[in-house]
Amino acid sequence: MSELTLTSAVVLSFLSVAFFLAFVRLLRGPTLPDRVVALDLIAVVGIGFVSAYAIASDQSILLNVASVMALIGFLGTVAFAYYLRRKA
Amino acid sequence: MQDAVCAALMIAGTFFMVVGGVGVIRFPDLYMRVSSSTKASTLGAGFILLSLAFHFNELGTTMRAVATITFLVVTGPVSAHLISRAAYGIGVRLWEGTIRDELRGRYNPDTNVVESVELESNEDERPQAP
Amino acid sequence: MTLFLLNVLLALAWTALTGELTATNMVIGFLLGYGTLWMARRADAPSGYFKKARQVIKFAFFFLWELLKANLRVTYDILTPRHRMRPAIIAVPLDAKTDMEISFLANLITLTPGTLSLEVSNDRRVLFIHAMYVTDADQFRRDIKRGLEQRLLEVLR
Structure with missing residues (x-):
């Protein structure tokens, strides 16, 4: 069990790196679609975060959070894509 | 044994996520960033959720994990396609190293009409869309 | 299609008989059911x-x-x-x-x-x-x- 806890800690810290990289892209842009892609990646990394934390803390209920994040991330991207089309 | 599989899957997923993040930073244009991010991250989240399913090994949790993976795998390409299509529509530039753009001039952003191309393997007659 | 439903039923039967409702058991049951159906298939009426x-x-x-x-x-x-x-x-x-x-x-x-x-x-x-x-x-x-x-x-x- 303790190996798994250790792995989760390492995994969570590496996921923070991915989160940070996506965040840099979100800040740098240069265009709006780039930022949307970065947001999408952030949502997916968030799903990874929650799942890894669910394993670390042994709470399967957190899987629901991951599912909802997947749903909302997709809806957000679709909404942004429509917005971009409308604006053009 | 189960913990080892679980840890391996989790590490694989994290690896893909970090690679996706690095790709989003390093790739020079939007279309490649979409390629890198959506796929690496879908695969990454898929592996981590699979690891979660292995860890708990109950029917309910496994089913929900599989449902979430299915949802991610189905919607990942859809959102990638939508965002890159919208980007092409508003004229986001391709990288200067792009060797060919066969869509150029065939897309009309005002009417959203995409013309087709005559290619040699299109020889047989197809019903026209209304 | 009927065969697919039968296969799912066999998988459920396997899970019920083993008494453990886990995904691994379902998959095993499905594979065993597929094997059973394959062995019991009729040669004169081939199914897709x-x-x-x-x-x-x-x-x-x-x-x-x-x-x-x-x-x-x-x-x-x-x-x-x-x-x-x-x-x-x-x-x-x-x-x-x-x-x-x-x-x-x-x-x-x-x-x-x-x-x-x-x-x-x-x-x-x-x-x-x-x-x-x-x-x-x-x-x-x-x-x-x-x-x-x-x-x-x-x-x-």
Whole structure:
């Protein structure tokens, strides 16, 4: 069990790196679609975060959070894509 | 044994996520960033959720994990396609190293009409869309 | 279709008999049920179920293999300092006709790292793909048509 806890800690810290990289892209842009892609990646990394934390803390209920994040991330991207089309 | 599989899957997923993040930073244009991010991250989240399913090994949790993976795998390409299509529509530039753009001039952003191309393997007659 | 439902029923029966409601048990039950149905099939009235099942599995493995290859290539390119990609937008003529075939094909293409389906022409005859590793446009067209599209249509039709 303790190996798994250790792995989760390492995994969570590496996921923070991915989160940070996506965040840099979100800040740098240069265009709006780039930022949307970065947001999408952030949502997916968030799903990874929650799942890894669910394993670390042994709470399967957190899987629901991951599912909802997947749903909302997709809806957000679709909404942004429509917005971009409308604006053009 | 189960913990080892679980840890391996989790590490694989994290690896893909970090690679996706690095790709989003390093790739020079939007279309490649979409390629890198959506796929690496879908695969990454898929592996981590699979690891979660292995860890708990109950029917309910496994089913929900599989449902979430299915949802991610189905919607990942859809959102990638939508965002890159919208980007092409508003004229986001391709990288200067792009060797060919066969869509150029065939897309009309005002009417959203995409013309087709005559290619040699299109020889047989197809019903026209209304 | 009936055989598929029977197979699911057999899987449920196996799970009930072993008394443990886990996913592993369901999968084992499904595989055993498939074997049972295969042994009990009638020679005079062949069913499409076994052929279709084999085709779907073959396609799944083919696609996973492609996914792995493309993934390794993109990963290698991300992690090494030089960019070796030659991106292009390529028009690929479609043999897939119905909405379902086209959307399946477009989704599978987008799912493979390095290729991204951008647009479908309004008369639904051409799919525009953004690909990261194109050495020759005609070669790429042929790869997509012979590889993914042909195999996908085999499974779907």
